Amino acid sequence: MLALENVTKSFNGPKGKVTALDGVSLTLRAGEMLVISGPSGCGKSTLLLTAAGMLRPDSGNVRLLEQYDPYRLPADERCRLRAGSVGFVFQQFHLIPYLTVLENILTPLLSRPGEDAQRRARALVDRLGLQERTDHVPAQLSTGERQRTALARALLHRPKIIFADEPTGNLDEENAGIVIEHLCNFVSAGGGVLLVTHHAKAAEHANRALKMKKGRIQKN
Amino acid sequence: MNILSLVVKEILHRKFSFALGVAATLIATASVIGAIVLLRTHDLRTAAILHAKEAELLERMDKLQDDTRKSMLKLGFNLVILPEDQNLADWYANDYSTKYMPESYAERLAESDIVSIRHILPSLQQKIPWPERKRTIILVGTRGEVPNAHLSPQKPMVQPVPSGNVILGYELHRSMDIGTGDRIRIMGKTFTVRDCYSERGNKDDITAWIDLKEAQELLGKPGRINAILALECLCTGNSLPAIREEVAAILPGTQVIEQESRAVARAEARTQVALEAQTTLQQEQQAREILRGERERMAQALVPVVFLACALWIALTGYGNVRSRREEIGILRAMGVSAKRIFMLFIWKHVFIGVPGGILGLVAGGAAGLLMAGGGADIPVDFFSPLSFWLAMAALAVAGATLLAVVAGWLPAMIASGQDPAEVLREE
Ligand SMILES: Nc1ncnc2c1ncn2[C@@H]1O[C@H](COP(=O)(O)OP(=O)(O)OP(=O)(O)O)[C@@H](O)[C@H]1O
Numbered sequence: 001m002l003a004l005e006n007v008t009k010s011f012n013g014p015k016g017k018v019t020a021l022d023g024v025s026l027t028l029r030a031g032e033m034l035v036i037s038g039p040s041g042c043g044k045s046t047l048l049l050t051a052a053g054m055l056r057p058d059s060g061n062v063r064l065l066e067q068y069d070p071y072r073l074p075a076d077e078r079c080r081l082r083a084g085s086v087g088f089v090f091q092q093f094h095l096i097p098y099l100t101v102l103e104n105i106l107t108p109l110l111s112r113p114g115e116d117a118q119r120r121a122r123a124l125v126d127r128l129g130l131q132e133r134t135d136h137v138p139a140q141l142s143t144g145e146r147q148r149t150a151l152a153r154a155l156l157h158r159p160k161i162i163f164a165d166e167p168t169g170n171l172d173e174e175n176a177g178i179v180i181e182h183l184c185n186f187v188s189a190g191g192g193v194l195l196v197t198h199h200a201k202a203a204e205h206a207n208r209a210l211k212m213k214k215g216r217i218q219k220n
Numbered sequence: 221m222n223i224l225s226l227v228v229k230e231i232l233h234r235k236f237s238f239a240l241g242v243a244a245t246l247i248a249t250a251s252v253i254g255a256i257v258l259l260r261t262h263d264l265r266t267a268a269i270l271h272a273k274e275a276e277l278l279e280r281m282d283k284l285q286d287d288t289r290k291s292m293l294k295l296g297f298n299l300v301i302l303p304e305d306q307n308l309a310d311w312y313a314n315d316y317s318t319k320y321m322p323e324s325y326a327e328r329l330a331e332s333d334i335v336s337i338r339h340i341l342p343s344l345q346q347k348i349p350w351p352e353r354k355r356t357i358i359l360v361g362t363r364g365e366v367p368n369a370h371l372s373p374q375k376p377m378v379q380p381v382p383s384g385n386v387i388l389g390y391e392l393h394r395s396m397d398i399g400t401g402d403r404i405r406i407m408g409k410t411f412t413v414r415d416c417y418s419e420r421g422n423k424d425d426i427t428a429w430i431d432l433k434e435a436q437e438l439l440g441k442p443g444r445i446n447a448i449l450a451l452e453c454l455c456t457g458n459s460l461p462a463i464r465e466e467v468a469a470i471l472p473g474t475q476v477i478e479q480e481s482r483a484v485a486r487a488e489a490r491t492q493v494a495l496e497a498q499t500t501l502q503q504e505q506q507a508r509e510i511l512r513g514e515r516e517r518m519a520q521a522l523v524p525v526v527f528l529a530c531a532l533w534i535a536l537t538g539y540g541n542v543r544s545r546r547e548e549i550g551i552l553r554a555m556g557v558s559a560k561r562i563f564m565l566f567i568w569k570h571v572f573i574g575v576p577g578g579i580l581g582l583v584a585g586g587a588a589g590l591l592m593a594g595g596g597a598d599i600p601v602d603f604f605s606p607l608s609f610w611l612a613m614a615a616l617a618v619a620g621a622t623l624l625a626v627v628a629g630w631l632p633a634m635i636a637s638g639q640d641p642a643e644v645l646r647e648e
Pocket residue numbers: 011012013018019020039040041042043044045046047643646648
């Protein structure tokens with residue numbers, strides 16, 4: 001489903017080159033949740049974006065959904081790949097401020113028309129307990145409701161893989177639990193999740209947990 | 221959820237920034253439409269003003285000419301054509317010419333294409349002692365006016381005297397107690413009194429008019445005349461030298477005298493008034509032209525500046541919009557929305573800015589142009605017509621404003637579509 005092979009990525013910072021990824025290799029299979037943790041600045045977000053086809057590595061191979069090397073595809077194709085099979089959840093929910101909950105959940109339609117999207121969106125609203133909030137805009141929501149909305153949005157197009165970067169970072173224990181639970185449900189249904197988190201409970205649910213330090217994966 | 225509904229929802233969310241964009245396109249459109257409407261309204265007003273003044277002038281001149289014509293007719297002939305060798309001192313002293321010219325001169329004059337004189341009257345006149353009554357009279361032989369061949373016939377000022385008849389001046393019939401229908405003898409020939417004139421206070425009062433032929437016989441001047449009376453035509457504003465030149469070309473060996481005529485003086489005064497009015501009209505026209513030039517230069521200087529400033533304003537507003545939507549763009553790109561669609565998202569927004577800006581700009585520009593053309597709310601008659609003009613203005617306004625908004629929004633849209641989502645999404 002996802003394979004990274006000896007991936008490196010460095011940035012030009014003000015004090016010279018910063019190596020964010022230093023020969024990272026990993027694999028993620030369908031029905032598996034992989035948790036990555038590590039200190040701030042170790043390259044977790046960089047890894048996630050590189051794996052998701054949004055940040056071109058300096059070297060190494062990325063295989064997203066087996067048959068693709070997203071960075072060899074033309075930009076449009078890469079978009080289509082994400083539109084069809086990839087979902088994102090971030091620490092900052094990145095909801096569109098002027099759209100209601102329901103409309104935010106439906107934004108993936110902008111990249112790809114989906115059959116039955118309205119009905120699916122309603123079903124997701126029900127599943128994530130947002131029934132009372134469908135017409136609210138993000139500013140009117142609690143942080144937990146915002147993240148649940150973002151999660152529903154990521155699930156609308158039935159992705160094969162979800163990339164989640166500290167999805168619980170801004171949430172209280174209860175809401176964090178809800179999000180983790182839904183990610184686990186997604187995994188049980190055969191999806192793959194690459195989850196960057198420090199949340200202890202998440203590591204318990206994970207099939208594998210990796211630690212990163214200074215751009216490298218530490219074996220455990 | 222599609223691009224257009226996203227555009228509309230974003231507009232409703234950021235109403236103020238949208239209003240700023242619309243205001244900028246409105247101002248740009250209004251400046252162009254305003255300039256066009258200003259100049260057009262100016263022209264319409266100029267035409268109306270000049271038309272009214274011209275009509276007034278024409279009417280005045282018509283009336284003046286008519287007045288003059290009437291008074292000149294009342295006062296009679298004011299031009300006398302005499303043989304060239306007639307001494308004028310004698311002529312003034314005697315009241316008649318002692319030199320003669322052929323009667324056919326009258327025909328020759330009438331058949332020419334002369335335009336400076338009218339009402340041609342050949343006459344033979346002489347101061348004679350009236351042997352039968354022992355007094356001096358002026359005997360005038362006349363045969364009526366010779367019509368100008370090339371002019372439309374006019375009512376003659378003087379009726380011919382049928383042969384065998386005589387018309388007597390006031391002093392003659394009064395002093396000798398002669399009445400109409402009486403038979404009198406002049407130089408041995410009997411005449412029937414056809415008419416007795418009332419008092420005129422000039423030498424007409426001692427004049428007897430008879431048929432030209434009979435006068436020629438009585439005076440022993442067959443086929444000869446000694447004066448042609450005529451009326452100066454006012455229509456061309458002739459001067460005496462011009463008339464003299466014209467007459468001399470047709471009748472060599474003659475001279476032309478303009479008799480003192482109050483009518484002429486009056487006519488000249490009136491012609492002067494008319495000329496002044498015409499000058500005023502021309503001055504008005506010039507003033508309007510100068511004003512138009514000023515307005516045109518102002519428009520030429522102002523419109524491009526306003527237009528560019530507005531374009532910059534729209535571009536900056538657009539850029540501000542892109543900046544404030546970085547997060548939105550990032551998440552949409554992560555979801556797989558292509559760069560092309562992001563570009564179209566912003567271009568569409570600028571179409572939505574341009575269309576209302578154009579419509580409002582058309583209205584504002586039309587009103588501003590009308591007001592700037594002066595006259596306040598006084599709308600020129602042809603302001604709203606023809607419809608085709610306003611249709612063209614509407615098309616220009618909407619298409620132009622949309623084009624302006626889209627072109628000004630192009631760079632911001634490019635920036636938006638070129639934004640790297642990874643960069644935004646990393647910024648946590
Ligand atoms: N666009 C960039 N330009 C320069 N340096 C960058 C850029 N993106 C990341 N870095 C650097 O790369 C390193 C890894 O960054 P990254 O965001 O992946 O860390 P992280 O593990 O996600 O940290 P955190 O837990 O705080 O989110 C950091 O030192 C960061 O400063």
